[in-house]
Amino acid sequence: MSEITKQSTGATFRNVSYLWDETKAAELAGDEVALFIYRSNLLGADLRLTNYGGGNTSVKITDKDPLTGLETEVMWIKGSGGDIGTLKKSGCAALYLDRLHSLENVYRGIEFEDEMVELFNHCIFDLASKAPSIDTPLHGFLPFKHIDHLHPDAAIAIAAAKDGKQITEDLFQGEIGWVGWQRPGFDLGLQLRDCLEEAASRGIRLKGIMLGSHGLFTWGDTSYESYINTLEVIEKCADYLEAHYGKKGPVFGGTNTAIPVLEAELRRKQAAKVAPILRGFCSSYQKMIGHFTDDVRVLEFINSNDLSKLAPLGTSCPDHFLRTKISPLVLELSPEEDLSDVKAIQARLQPGFESYRQMYSDYYNSCKHDNSPAMRDPNPVVILYPGVGMFTFSKDKTTARLASEYYINAVNVMKGAEAISEYTSLPRQEAFNIEYWLLEEAKLQRMPKPKALSGRVALITGSAGGIGKAIAKRFAEEGACVVINDINLERLEGAKAEFQAKFGRDAAASVLLDVTSAESIVMALEGAALAFGGVDIIVNNAGISISKSIAEHSIEEWDRLYDILVKGQFLVSKEGINIMRKQGFGGDIVNIVSKNAVVAGPNNPGYGSAKAAQAHLTRLMAAELGADKIRVNTVNPDAVISDSNIWAGGWAEGRAKAYGITVEELPAYYAKRTLLNEIILPDDIANACFAFVGGLLNKSTGNALNVDGGVAMGFYR
Structure with a gap:
């Protein structure tokens, strides 16, 4: 393990990260609240110090009372439900310290702990601040300017040890106090104060307090002093543990030799x-x-x-x-x-x-x-x-x-x-x-109501661009976890970055997927299972288009159409069904087919017949999978030109030739031939897919939804 040294203090850290940047801190000099937030973010950046959302930090400053104009003491502290690693000023609570202290006069004892939380609101200084957390009195009754309350593994290991109190006393020679386990609240804040005062009565100046089975309190007169004190205490705990590993025998009693070791x-x-x-x-x-x-x-x-x-x-x-x-x-x-x-x-x-x-x-x-x-x-x-x-x-x-x-x-x-x-x-x-x-x-x-697709996992084939990406975005917006995939790695990486920037790190996973390869599909669905536990929604969207007369069609082109559109839909659905059956609570398969599945047009025998096969395979799967509560439905788009991959490779030129117009005239041509005179966009197809899987059509299967602006020849008979 590498050593990190702070030269000005001589402190050396092997088990925690020293992240303080003196240049950055100097820019914040004079703003104690900004320095407190900076310190909080550094502490929260190291998961060895505390978990996401765990712990709390605070600072006490003097500020002008907006009502009296007089100087008053104010405590800024992480608000309820926040995370110190990502804390901003807007996520803090600011309270009048004297009002918080005065609550002791109305405190009725530990049986009435919960009623004190509502009274914290009477102590608010900054009316725009967050609701105070349950930890507020734990910081408020300690007299230090800067306080860190963290949950470091190394400290909790001592706090959770059977004789943790004695170990703490011996390790820190009395400089770290001990308060036994108690649920956080007003009484625990008073106990922290009592611990400090009892030590002072014996002439001991504490630099922290260990909470039994819970965590650690440390402090300092400046933000930097608190930061260094916190790191030094945790480092000492970690060093102590490291020195004892193996002394009592193998860790966790040694390896169970009856358990086979897998690569x-x-x-x-x-x-x-x-x-x-x-x-x-x-x-x-x-x-x-x-x-x-x-x-x-x-x-x-x-x-x-x-x-x-x-x-x-x-x-x-x-x-x-x-x-x-x-x-x-x-x-x-x-x-x-x-x-x-x-x-x-x-x-x-x-x-x-x-x-x-x-x-x-x-x-x-x-x-x-x-x-x-x-x-x-x-x-x-x-x-x-x-x-x-x-x-x-x-x-x-x-x-x-x-x-x-x-x-x-x-x-x-x-x-x-x-x-x-x-x-x-x-x-x-x-x-x-x-x-x-x-x-x-x-x-x-108070948590927001779950979105329509919360708790559901969707794999949309070909979702790094075009219609597939639009569907994946709509599903993610509705709360689903999405498995983005594509055969093109560069396009896939770009889509993954886009989704993580918009929806966060946990909303999407990415896998390479070739829908014509059974092995690739198995690997992709394994990725979905490892990332999210399984899959609930399969959208077969990946496709290509080839517009040629039957005389001009090559066998290779014919096979490629059927491999991607028909075989791909079959292989992906088959593996998705296997996972849905393992889960046992049903699911949805939506197949993106086409108006061309039912409309006979020129120069379209390969694409149109493959789409017809997709449509009938949908009906066949619906008939077979009802007992598994797996719904199978079709969305029939037409002429989705915007950001669609199918227009590459000569398809646009072929369709323009078939209709006797130029490529540039295609969008207007397609719109004019519809009953609604509308251009169809990827988002329109995404909305149709959501209509099938969003919960309102849970008793519909084997259906087809046309999203083509109204093409009378495409009406189902």
Whole structure:
């Protein structure tokens, strides 16, 4: 591991990232709030210091009261639901510090914690600021100007150790205080203050406080001092753990030799095969999106002898627990298991899921309070497959990915705690009180209503351009995860960058796909399973056009049309159906056909007959797949010229020749021959596809929707 040294302080860091830029900080000099946000972003950029959305930071400044014109003390702190790594001023809460302190006069005790949160609003200084978080009093009752509250794995490993308090005392020679586990709130803020004052009464000046099973508080007189203090404390924790690995014996009790070791490619193939089955089980309440990782830290844990001892304990840090649930489900499958018999594997796995759901129901019923929210989805979030990797499932890809990251943090904590002592998790009742906290429930109730395609995964062939890209964009806008694909790598990379810029890193995956190759299609669908857990929507859009008379048509051109349009639709649908059947909750196949499937025109025997074959294959699949709740429908476009690949390769010239006009006259020609006198755009086709899959036509299959501006010859009889 490389060393990072800050020359002016002599501090050396091997386990954390020193990111402070003195030039950048100098530009912010004099603006304490800007420096606090800068420090926050640096801390949040290193996942060894805290998770996405985890931890909190603050600064106390003097500002002019807009009502009195007098100087008053104001605390700026990360607002509720924010992330310090991406924090901006607009994401902070600003409060009158004296008003916050005065709330102690009306605090009625720990039984009335939740009512204090509403009172924080009476302390707001900046009316444009975010709602204050539950951590607000934890910062407010500490007298330091700059404060960092983080969830670093190295510190939590000590905080979650059986004798963590004594280890903290010995390691830091009393300079880091200790406050035992308690749910965040007003009382915990008072305990932090008491801890500080008790140490001061003994002549000890604390430079931080460890929260049992939770995290770390550190501080400084300046933003930079707080930053350095935070890094130094975490570095010392990490060094301590590193020095103890192996002293008590092998990590996690050593490797379980009964688990076969698979190469990375074989692990991922096995994961891709089982992911849709797992997604089906996890979606028994609502559609879930999956995430897979075979990170080395995960493999070390799931392939160990101590997996059966540690996994049921669950996590310790409440931030970890909220995203990973009470404990993971461990699959009783060999890494080399033959997964080809889907029904047999489903039968093998079903008892494990039923047992997990019963465990969760028992946990809820034994811990619930009179005013607890109703029990939520009892399915696991984290699923461990020894020898293969870890799956996480949640309502969207971002939440599933974050659950994976948080469980890796939990694995790090267990590893460290076991190395120095013995790992302890949150007691079940305390875990329940966090998971079903009324304040957390209120957050969930304020979440935006899911979009029409939330929780669904769509693969649209040929989606790096033209009609396919328009469909993928529309689906992503409606909440779907999309698998962008193309045969052209350069075009694919450009589309991927475009989608990530517009929709974020988790909305789209990309795969190379040649629809004429069964091997390429299998690999693409494996990519969808690894990225999102499976697929719900297949849109067969990839195509080419060749306009020639039957006498001029070559055999090669004829075969190419049928390979891409008909064989491609068959191969992609076949593999998509396999995955949908594994999931067991149905799906949609939409085939982009053409008006030419029913209209006989000149110079069009190859393209038109291939489109007719696509249309009838749609009807045949619909007739066959109804029992699987897989709907199969057709969209018939016509003359979609804008940004469409089919106009390349001489098609436009061929059609213009057939109609006795110039290429430039084609758009107007096509529009004039329609009943509505409209030019058809890729977005029009995307809207039609969404009409089939968006939820309003869930009882329609075998149908065709014409999007051609109205071509009477194309009407279905």
